[in-house]
Amino acid sequence: MSLSREQLAQRVAQELQDGYYVNLGIGIPTLVANYVPDDIEVMLQSENGLLGMGQFPTEDEVDADLINAGKQTVTMAKGASLFDSAESFAMIRGGHVDLTVLGAFEVDVNGNIASYMIPGKLIKGMGGAMDLVAGADNIIVTMTHASKHGVSKLLSNCTLPLTGKGCIKKVLTDLAFIEIKDGKFHLLERAPGVSVEDIIKLTEGELVVPEHVPEMSFA
Amino acid sequence: MAGFNKVVHTYEEAMAGLEDNMTVIAGGFGLSGNPEGLIKEIKRKGTKGITLVSNNCGTTEHGLGILLFDKQIKKMVASYVGENANFEAQMMSGELEVELTPQGTLAEKMRAGGAGIPAFFTATGYGTPVAEGKEEREFNGRNYILEEAITGDFAIVKAWKADTYGNLVFRKTARNFNPLAATAGKITVVEVEEIVEPGELDPDEIHTPGIYVNRLIQGTFEKIIEQRTVRSE
Numbered sequence: 001m002s003l004s005r006e007q008l009a010q011r012v013a014q015e016l017q018d019g020y021y022v023n024l025g026i027g028i029p030t031l032v033a034n035y036v037p038d039d040i041e042v043m044l045q046s047e048n049g050l051l052g053m054g055q056f057p058t059e060d061e062v063d064a065d066l067i068n069a070g071k072q073t074v075t076m077a078k079g080a081s082l083f084d085s086a087e088s089f090a091m092i093r094g095g096h097v098d099l100t101v102l103g104a105f106e107v108d109v110n111g112n113i114a115s116y117m118i119p120g121k122l123i124k125g126m127g128g129a130m131d132l133v134a135g136a137d138n139i140i141v142t143m144t145h146a147s148k149h150g151v152s153k154l155l156s157n158c159t160l161p162l163t164g165k166g167c168i169k170k171v172l173t174d175l176a177f178i179e180i181k182d183g184k185f186h187l188l189e190r191a192p193g194v195s196v197e198d199i200i201k202l203t204e205g206e207l208v209v210p211e212h213v214p215e216m217s218f219a
Numbered sequence: 220m221a222g223f224n225k226v227v228h229t230y231e232e233a234m235a236g237l238e239d240n241m242t243v244i245a246g247g248f249g250l251s252g253n254p255e256g257l258i259k260e261i262k263r264k265g266t267k268g269i270t271l272v273s274n275n276c277g278t279t280e281h282g283l284g285i286l287l288f289d290k291q292i293k294k295m296v297a298s299y300v301g302e303n304a305n306f307e308a309q310m311m312s313g314e315l316e317v318e319l320t321p322q323g324t325l326a327e328k329m330r331a332g333g334a335g336i337p338a339f340f341t342a343t344g345y346g347t348p349v350a351e352g353k354e355e356r357e358f359n360g361r362n363y364i365l366e367e368a369i370t371g372d373f374a375i376v377k378a379w380k381a382d383t384y385g386n387l388v389f390r391k392t393a394r395n396f397n398p399l400a401a402t403a404g405k406i407t408v409v410e411v412e413e414i415v416e417p418g419e420l421d422p423d424e425i426h427t428p429g430i431y432v433n434r435l436i437q438g439t440f441e442k443i444i445e446q447r448t449v450r451s452e
Contacts, residue, residue, distance in 0.1 A: 047322065048248045049392045056450040064251065064442035065379075065393040071249045072448040082391055084398045084426075085248070085274070086330040089323025093343060112346075123310070123319075124301035130349065131323030134342040165346025 002174035025102030052080025100136040114160035133164030145173035152204035230260035244371035245273035246397030256438040298322035331368035333402025374404025385432030
């Protein structure tokens with residue numbers, strides 16, 4: 001079975017480490033905040049100008065002056081700080097954020113990512129995504145492995161306009177956890193019940209498959 | 220003698236001198252931290268041909284989006300322009316020119332513009348459509364593109380509190396691009412919720428010193444929330 005949105009978030013959360021500053025993109029990445037293990041502390045960065053993002057507010061706590069990068073109302077966690085957009089992207093561009101999680105339309109074997117524009121169809125803009133992929137060393141891309149029609153999104157060359165060049169090393173799809181190095185995809189883990197053959201079939205770019213591919217575990 | 224008193228009492232005074240084909244830099248992130256009264260005054264004046272620099276262009280009905288009703292914007296420099304049907308229509312028809320700019324690069328362009336730095340190198344956008352036509356340079360084995368600073372004929376800014384000298388304090392994430400916009404306008408106009416006397420703000424608490432501010436007006440704000448999200452308990 002392919003992973004649910006919640007399982008994708010759970011698997012990403014397993015990569016969190018104590019003391020990490022983390023930027024979570026809109027969509028599935030946002031759900032990762034729900035699965036931070038109890039025995040570690042992480043601090044969430046929201047690129048509109050908040051480090052130490054808390055949970056969503058109660059009805060009484062709603063404050064129009066306190067939102068996240070998805071423009072949702074939020075609260076501040078203990079030890080939070082506030083700053084302007086230049087400071088926020090200094091943190092990001094300067095490589096001070098330990099882990100960035102964001103979505104994509106396509107990735108390829110050279111670590112290129114396309115996530116912000118479908119010419120003629122979707123032209124909304126990149127927001128902070130180009131800064132995030134250029135600035136972070138440790139990025140996890142969460143995405144579906146293929147389209148509904150079975151067209152692979154893990155390619156030898158991205159076909160859509162790029163968000164960043166050569167900057168992606170880890171991809172978690174609904175089928176597999178994959179590392180990108182030396183111009184190839186490397187299969188690290190597979191979703192429970194998903195066969196290696198299925199993953200090979202839906203991966204257009206060159207995929208290196210080790211002899212044993214463990215199933216992801218969701219203890 | 221006005222001295223350092225920047226306070227004006229009407230929106231006409233606040234936006235006096237804004238003419239067709241000028242560049243306006245606006246603070247705000249979505250509808251958060253918007254100088255609402257100043258935007259409405261630009262709409263009322265009917266100024267045309269504006270090059271507008273702001274992270275977003277409001278929504279279909281609110282914020283900077285209202286300047287699209289009468290097609291007042293010629294060119295938009297922004298990082299994200301979703302959530303606005305008029306924007307999409309005018310962009311697709313070619314009436315509105317759009318320069319998509321990464322959010323961090325946009326913030327830095329304003330900061331640099333206000334700080335007298337004409338351009339800077341950044342890795343953001345290298346190898347993407349953003350890099351087209353821009354100088355590239357390698358530093359320490361990494362590739363960067365040259366991005367030019369932005370200044371505006373006007374900057375419109377929303378702050379929480381100010382003293383009459385134009386020293387500004389912002390509130391929570393409504394700060395966003397506002398302090399950067401404030402530095403980058405030839406004429407910087409700030410709309411605030413509360414104006415106090417000089418000396419009432421702790422100098423250590425001031426986010427933007429009054430030197431950047433030309434005009435100050437007290438406004439009232441709707442503060443529309445785009446994505447009201449609450450937890451149940």
